[in-house]
Amino acid sequence: DGLYSEAQNDGLLSNGELYGNNYITIEDAVAYSVKCLGFTEVAELKDTFKTNFEDEGMIDSDLIGYAAIAQGLGIVRGNLFLPKKYVTKADAAEIIYNILLSAK
Numbered sequence: 001d002g003l004y005s006e007a008q009n010d011g012l013l014s015n016g017e018l019y020g021n022n023y024i025t026i027e028d029a030v031a032y033s034v035k036c037l038g039f040t041e042v043a044e045l046k047d048t049f050k051t052n053f054e055d056e057g058m059i060d061s062d063l064i065g066y067a068a069i070a071q072g073l074g075i076v077r078g079n080l081f082l083p084k085k086y087v088t089k090a091d092a093a094e095i096i097y098n099i100l101l102s103a104k
Helices: 002-009 026-036 061-073 089-102
Strands: none
Touching (some): 026 089, 061 089
């Protein structure tokens, strides 16, 4: 609860993004990561982004910008995004690792 409150106070999560004990999807985890990196305003530009993910049509239209930025920064690699997949510890570790690599 404390982490959620802090993320909400920092503007990283809105009330609609507080999931409690529910699972987080890949597209949500990537959006949170991109917000933490400070790209929120750019990611939310409507109809601006396209990705090379084969499953782009499955990504929530409000989150395409986040997926495109994550792909461009190398936070998400490969040709599949799997946006509706629930995040595992391994997925979260990979996202964090790739963020650290992109910061070099």
